[in-house]
Amino acid sequence: MPKLFCVVVGHEGSPFSVNIAADETVDDLKKKIKMEKEYQFPADELHLYRVDGLTQDEDEQFVYKGTTIDMTTCSLDFFGEDKAKMPPLSFISERFNEADVNTRWKIHVLVVIPREIPPTGKRSIEELGEIVEASVNKVFKDRDEKRSVYSLSDMNSEKKRRILQKMGLTVNVLRMKEPRDVSIPGYPWIDEFPENQEDQRAQYMAYLEMHLMTLLDEDVFSLVDIANDKTVLDTVDPRLPFRIKGTADVLLAKSNVTNLIPMAGLCIVIELKKKVEKNHINQAIGQLMCASIKAPLGCFPMSLLTDLNGTWHFCYFSDKSVLTQVIF
Template identity: 30%
Template sequence: MRQEIKELREEKIEKVSYSTVSSAQFSSFCMQSGFIIQSLEYKGNLPRKDIPAFNWSKYAENFVEQRENILNYLEEHLGEKLPRNVIISEVASERGFLNTVDALVKKAGVRAVIELKKIVKSSHIKQIILEMIAADLFVRDEIKVFGLLTDLKSAWHFFWLEEGKKIMTVKMTHRNKALDFACKLADVYRDQSKEVNLIGLQKVQRVKIREL
């Protein structure tokens, strides 16, 4: 498995970035590694009240002022929810890290890879999955990296790894509930367990890529 990941990363460094991996390349990777993508449905009750959606400017996602506004938004609505000493970092300018990753939740290692898009498209799913898998190889054994693809509005797509070589995913539309879920996933010391419980969703039992 680790050799397969290494070979794919080497190919991408030479030919493509995470964001330009083709459907054929991604399908080949999943077939060779044995990964399957399985979707879950969130069935919890949603409060009527929610935090405001992010107000995107007319500029691109990577525009400096835009990124500063995004970080301020995440700090305002996510910062107090995060486990102690876990911070959000903007790393779009750090090309040495996963090539093209946007933001992280981290403490002595990556907790999450977050892809921020004005408009979320199905083609972005390949990118966030590959970034999540690559990031999971870098961090300590007790940290299980998850991925989040979001427009900071009504599309919050979470991804994580489970036994059986499953790439699990769930979409949420309620912003506050989505941020609560992100914080639970980021807390690696919660009950010293692989499990993450959220009312309305089956038990989440994450594993590391090395365990598959």
């Protein structure tokens, strides 16, 4: 009996398998998915799509055509012509052949669930009261969230998810393997000082001036130390789910008037860490969002998270709705 691996579009969760015979129909598959996931709506409200090019690797990351993606932020349109809706009365054997089913790590089916529909039928006064209370609480929660202000340094995966969802962004992750240039020494962090301590900042700014600015036209580009300017990236914008406050460490700008207009000609917003950890990526993505919103017209900045040694994490918009991360 064939085993199909399915994943729900735009939702958190792992792929799940469904055993179904070749002579059963897509409608039968819907019923089995409903039972597997314990959905509380009719099976015929599910929409199922065959998908090509989608797998999950050994690290449990979703990979589409060789590129790591974030399934929680993907829409159905993201898969373009690699998806095909499966009519309910078609046989499984018409949708998948033996080679499809026996391909390891392959995701076979995209599942689209309906928006939540309140259950029908009569309710007790107590049930109606609970529904009204929940609705009122949601209104107040939404209001409070709009008033909320979050710091870039406190950005976590949940806040990042809300930003990506509100802005309708899909994430693309590229891991690059480039030969290391040993002619440029790594930055020697002063262990006893934090990253934003004055002596530390003076030393890494000198390091960047020596090894970065010598490669650029100093009459055109500027490095700006913004670590102590705590409001540079403060952002209030209806495209965001909440207000954001904070800063980064350094700006690289294609401008010589950054002392008057810090964001003028912004190219890269840089966050420096002695040791780059996974949660720092959320901060870097938040910095990119704020920098992109605040940058003058014609500027398309990227963010850089680095320890100035072996870790270099770039973030930028490769398309209007695609956030690309490149990790060296």
